[in-house]
Amino acid sequence: MKEFAYFPGCSLEKVGLSYHLSTVETTRKLGVDLKELEDWNCCGATTYFHVDELLAYTLCARNLAMAEKDNLDLVAPCSACYKNSYFTNKHLKEDPDLAEHINYALEEDNLNFSGQIEVKHLIEVFVHDVGLEEIRNNVSMPLEGLRVAPYYGCQILRPRKDHEDVEQAEFFEDLLSAIGAEPIPYPLKLKCCGGSLILSSREAALSMVRNLLQNAEDNGAEVIATACPMCQVNLECYQQQVNQEFGTRFSVPVVYFTQLMGLALGIPAKKLGIGKEIVAATPLAPYAR
Amino acid sequence: MAKPSFSDEIANLLHAGHGNPLRTCIQCGTCSGTCPVVEYMDHTPRRIIGMIRANLKDEVLASNTYWYCASCYHCTVRCPAQIDIAETMYALKRYSIWKHVHQEGLVGPVFSETFVKTILRSGRSFEPILATSYLFSSGARELIQEAFMGTKMMLKGRMPVLPPRIKRLDNFKRMVSRVIPLEADS
Numbered sequence A: 001m002k003e004f005a006y007f008p009g010c011s012l013e014k015v016g017l018s019y020h021l022s023t024v025e026t027t028r029k030l031g032v033d034l035k036e037l038e039d040w041n042c043c044g045a046t047t048y049f050h051v052d053e054l055l056a057y058t059l060c061a062r063n064l065a066m067a068e069k070d071n072l073d074l075v076a077p078c079s080a081c082y083k084n085s086y087f088t089n090k091h092l093k094e095d096p097d098l099a100e101h102i103n104y105a106l107e108e109d110n111l112n113f114s115g116q117i118e119v120k121h122l123i124e125v126f127v128h129d130v131g132l133e134e135i136r137n138n139v140s141m142p143l144e145g146l147r148v149a150p151y152y153g154c155q156i157l158r159p160r161k162d163h164e165d166v167e168q169a170e171f172f173e174d175l176l177s178a179i180g181a182e183p184i185p186y187p188l189k190l191k192c193c194g195g196s197l198i199l200s201s202r203e204a205a206l207s208m209v210r211n212l213l214q215n216a217e218d219n220g221a222e223v224i225a226t227a228c229p230m231c232q233v234n235l236e237c238y239q240q241q242v243n244q245e246f247g248t249r250f251s252v253p254v255v256y257f258t259q260l261m262g263l264a265l266g267i268p269a270k271k272l273g274i275g276k277e278i279v280a281a282t283p284l285a286p287y288a289r
Numbered sequence B: 001m002a003k004p005s006f007s008d009e010i011a012n013l014l015h016a017g018h019g020n021p022l023r024t025c026i027q028c029g030t031c032s033g034t035c036p037v038v039e040y041m042d043h044t045p046r047r048i049i050g051m052i053r054a055n056l057k058d059e060v061l062a063s064n065t066y067w068y069c070a071s072c073y074h075c076t077v078r079c080p081a082q083i084d085i086a087e088t089m090y091a092l093k094r095y096s097i098w099k100h101v102h103q104e105g106l107v108g109p110v111f112s113e114t115f116v117k118t119i120l121r122s123g124r125s126f127e128p129i130l131a132t133s134y135l136f137s138s139g140a141r142e143l144i145q146e147a148f149m150g151t152k153m154m155l156k157g158r159m160p161v162l163p164p165r166i167k168r169l170d171n172f173k174r175m176v177s178r179v180i181p182l183e184a185d186s
């Protein structure tokens, strides 16, 4: 049994609830035990680093220290949480002075960072720790014929990594193939969705979402799969506004990769949070139980 | 001791950057060519780096470039001079919040501060949600649409009605006050 400390992040409590539900269901089915951090705090998202870098490290370090207490690697399903935790872990490991400073703050919560664990994105756990072979062996409802655009977004891959090629990722496609779906070529798969740019420039943010939708549609996607709650919100919830703004008629469902996996593993749609979409996920109906 | 130049200040502002080698920029424009937001920026990322090096402090701070940066890190992974451009944009955001200088009418700075306050109060937050409620209260007409989207999500059971809190909030607040002097206002 593989066990990880699970850091769901604030997005998964409500807005990304389907992601949480489908994460819990799929990991359970594949023999991965997720132990939710007992009192995790917000990682600060992108905004924190604007205001105070030390504080941002402290927030992430508190979560890391709680995982260390259980001696478990930390897994985050949100790309922004992942990136923040990953880099805090890396910088603190490399810089003992910084770690000492942060540990002084953590004392207040009886915690300590010692750099014992690794940070992983949820999709890596499936691809590397569980393995595609194991996933294939557990598929009972292959998603044959379902054309899926694998949307990586930015922060799963960037700005790291230590070795792998950040411009040529294929693991999302491999995962989709393992569950029987058909990953379509999606040239913009690594392009940013705008993050919280909607705050600074609605115009810029909507045009970025538009490009991503257009590219998916042009390549025949029936659904877009994401691995980040923010990407999901941006691509799904702004579709209507994109349509108003640009006179387009997009209606592309945007689902979590774990929801697709769940269907392939024979888990009932309802348990995976399917049905909470704003753009109905009708192409999934033939595979749903 | 001589006052550090603006370019040194920005290059050394972030720990993570460990001193960003801004001086080594060869002005190749790879960053600008990669940036998905470039057409909306007053100055391209390449130019901003050049302007920082030339210590054009007022012009740099007055631009919208760093507030429009979406932190996608695409420029960072491609820069041939190993400059972390995305972190430089963060450094500028921080600097401008400190100094209270930024372009009029930008939502970003105020939002960043609101967001931080929310976390300091509860230990939790959620960026997109906060964005929605923030935009709602800010009252700008074309932004109200975002709030309607929020309402729709609420109906689908996807928006929290009450902001969640962490359990050991007192410890959390004391922890925060050990790294930043300001007391979390509750």
Ligand code: SF4
Residues within 6 Å of the ligand: A009, A010, A011, A012, A041, A042, A043, A044, A045, A046, A078, A080, A081, B125, B126, B127
């Ligand atoms: S990235 Fe977003 S969702 Fe994740 S913990 Fe941070 S603020 Fe909350």
Ligand code: SF4
Residues within 6 Å of the ligand: A079, A080, A152, A153, A154, A155, A156, A191, A192, A193, A194, A195, A196, A228, A230, A231, A234, B070, B071, B072
């Ligand atoms: S794709 Fe969008 S939401 Fe996802 S990590 Fe990038 S900016 Fe954030």
Ligand code: SF4
Residues within 6 Å of the ligand: B024, B025, B026, B027, B028, B029, B030, B031, B032, B045, B046, B049, B078, B079, B080, B081, B082, B083, B085
């Ligand atoms: S990519 Fe790097 S070297 Fe080229 S202009 Fe941008 S910052 Fe300078």
Ligand code: SF4
Residues within 6 Å of the ligand: B031, B034, B035, B036, B037, B038, B045, B068, B069, B070, B071, B072, B073, B074, B075, B076, B085, B086, B089
């Ligand atoms: S990190 Fe910012 S500046 Fe760099 S490419 Fe992305 S949006 Fe442009």
